[in-house]
Amino acid sequence: MDSMADSASTRDQPGEIHAETLPVLSFLIDEHRYCVDARAVESVVAWREPTELPGGHRRIWGVLQDRGRVITIVRHPFSDHRSPVHSDERPLRTLVSPTSAGHLGVVASQTFEIEALLLRRTPAHGATLETPRGPATLIEFESSASEIVAA
Numbered sequence: 001m002d003s004m005a006d007s008a009s010t011r012d013q014p015g016e017i018h019a020e021t022l023p024v025l026s027f028l029i030d031e032h033r034y035c036v037d038a039r040a041v042e043s044v045v046a047w048r049e050p051t052e053l054p055g056g057h058r059r060i061w062g063v064l065q066d067r068g069r070v071i072t073i074v075r076h077p078f079s080d081h082r083s084p085v086h087s088d089e090r091p092l093r094t095l096v097s098p099t100s101a102g103h104l105g106v107v108a109s110q111t112f113e114i115e116a117l118l119l120r121r122t123p124a125h126g127a128t129l130e131t132p133r134g135p136a137t138l139i140e141f142e143s144s145a146s147e148i149v150a151a
Contacts, residue, residue: 022117024138026131027095027108035129035136036106038114040097047092047107059147061107064094071096071105074144097141104145 023038043066050062050073061073073094094105115132125143128135 020119020122022119022123023114024117024129024131024136025095025111025114026133026136027111029107030109033131033134033136034106034108034139035131036095036097036139036141040141041095042098042103043096044108044111045094045096045105047094050105064105066096069096069103071103072101072145073105073107099142099145101145104141106139106141106144 024035025038025041026033026035028034045066048064048066050064052062053060056062059074061075064071064073071094092107092109093111094107095111096103096105098104112133117129117131119129123129123138125138125140127138129138
């Protein structure tokens with residue numbers, strides 16, 4: 001999987017014009033639809049409550065350990081106050097990606113299959129992409145990690 005993550009990190013700069021097929025993994029956080037470059041996702045793990053960090057960054061929900069990795073779980077990629085709602089009908093799952101700041105996890109209320117999107121421009125973090133399931137906001141794990149580290 002490392003070679004897939006490496007190829008995702010060497011993508012063209014946002015806005016460059018070309019034709020690219022981007023494999024995306026779509027998911028929901030509550031009722032909001034997001035997507036990530038599927039090549040950047042190392043694993044999707046079953047929900048476990050993260051351990052909170054006293055005095056931690058407001059966007060960090062906590063950390064958890066999985067298969068020898070310490071994963072920093074973010075509350076919400078574009079907000080510092082929302083966390084997905086957990087219920088027995090919709091168990092949460094965590095999308096995990098290696099970043100320059102360590103493993104980052106985004107908690108999803110629901111995940112969907114990987115779909116290929118044909119793009120004419122390299123999208124930027126936060127861009128709205130039209131997926132077969134409807135519009136979705138693109139999350140780039142590396143950008144999210146950089147935002148948290150910089151704050």
